[in-house]
Amino acid sequence: MGLRIALIQMDIAFGNPKKNYLMVEEKVRQAVDTKNPDVIVLPELWTTGYDLEAFDQIADPEGKESITFLANLAKKYQVYFVAGSIAKKSVAGFTNTMLIFDQSGNLLKEYSKAHLFRLMNEEKHLVQGNDDGLFQLGDYLCAGLICYDIRFPEWVRTHMFDQTKVLFVVAQWPEPRIDHWRSILITRAIENQCFVVACNRVGSDPNNVFGGHSIIVGPWGQVIAEAKDQETILSGEIALSEVDKVRQNIPVFTDRRPDLYRLK
Numbered sequence: 001m002g003l004r005i006a007l008i009q010m011d012i013a014f015g016n017p018k019k020n021y022l023m024v025e026e027k028v029r030q031a032v033d034t035k036n037p038d039v040i041v042l043p044e045l046w047t048t049g050y051d052l053e054a055f056d057q058i059a060d061p062e063g064k065e066s067i068t069f070l071a072n073l074a075k076k077y078q079v080y081f082v083a084g085s086i087a088k089k090s091v092a093g094f095t096n097t098m099l100i101f102d103q104s105g106n107l108l109k110e111y112s113k114a115h116l117f118r119l120m121n122e123e124k125h126l127v128q129g130n131d132d133g134l135f136q137l138g139d140y141l142c143a144g145l146i147c148y149d150i151r152f153p154e155w156v157r158t159h160m161f162d163q164t165k166v167l168f169v170v171a172q173w174p175e176p177r178i179d180h181w182r183s184i185l186i187t188r189a190i191e192n193q194c195f196v197v198a199c200n201r202v203g204s205d206p207n208n209v210f211g212g213h214s215i216i217v218g219p220w221g222q223v224i225a226e227a228k229d230q231e232t233i234l235s236g237e238i239a240l241s242e243v244d245k246v247r248q249n250i251p252v253f254t255d256r257r258p259d260l261y262r263l264k
């Protein structure tokens with residue numbers, strides 16, 4: 001059985017969670033009406049954008065408001081949510097945290113961005129996460145990564161030792177490096193022989209223009225669906241059996257030589 005996926009590639013109102021909740025509610029309704037998805041994916045920091053200076057006022061305490069909002073939508077539409085990431089405020093500080101829900105609205109996983117991106121000042125305002133991004137969507141073992149995390153192949157590979165089949169990436173990736181975005185995502189799919197489902201934002205904030213090009217890549221590196229640089233709902237279907245076929249054809253995981261790798 002395949003998994004139908006809808007990625008909401010959207011603009012984000014800078015520092016305005018109320019407006020973003022309303023926009024997401026409407027876009028999720030449109031995605032359900034037009035794509036009949038099993039899974040809906042949102043971009044990185046969709047409640048606030050990168051208004052880091054204002055996080056003290058606008059980050060969500062313990063993620064409570066976002067969790068209630070997303071759980072209700074997941075339950076209402078009976079969809080899984082890889083609900084992008086939100087700015088979460090807790091005693092430890094602010095985190096860039098991905099939220100995953102099942103079709104009954106249960107929170108399956110929280111993953112906080114492990115690698116903070118200095119070019120966008122994250123290290124000055126956020127604390128990094130220390131947990132893995134693994135979660136299960138039905139039969140599909142998946143991993144979540146947030147934007148800059150994809151530049152670390154060793155972190156992605158760590159998630160693959162559990163036979164992960166789908167990598168979900170949520171992002172606010174600027175347009176000037178959109179070639180890196182595409183190349184890295186296709187490479188991660190080929191080297192890990194898995195599906196890559198990646199949702200970027202579009203539009204701009206005071207510091208960046210964002211490049212879109214949300215994409216679904218198959219385990220052979222084939223592009224299944226790709227958006228341009230405008231708001232859209234991108235959709236595609238993925239089938240687990242394809243991953244097994246590719247891994248049997250070229251058994252990369254069996255042929256690894258960890259005795260030669262000097263990774264720490």
Ligand SMILES: NC(=O)CCC(=O)C(=O)O
Nearest residue numbers: 117147148172173174177
């Ligand atoms: N929000 C991010 O982590 C952006 C990462 C990025 O732009 C990059 O080039 O890496």
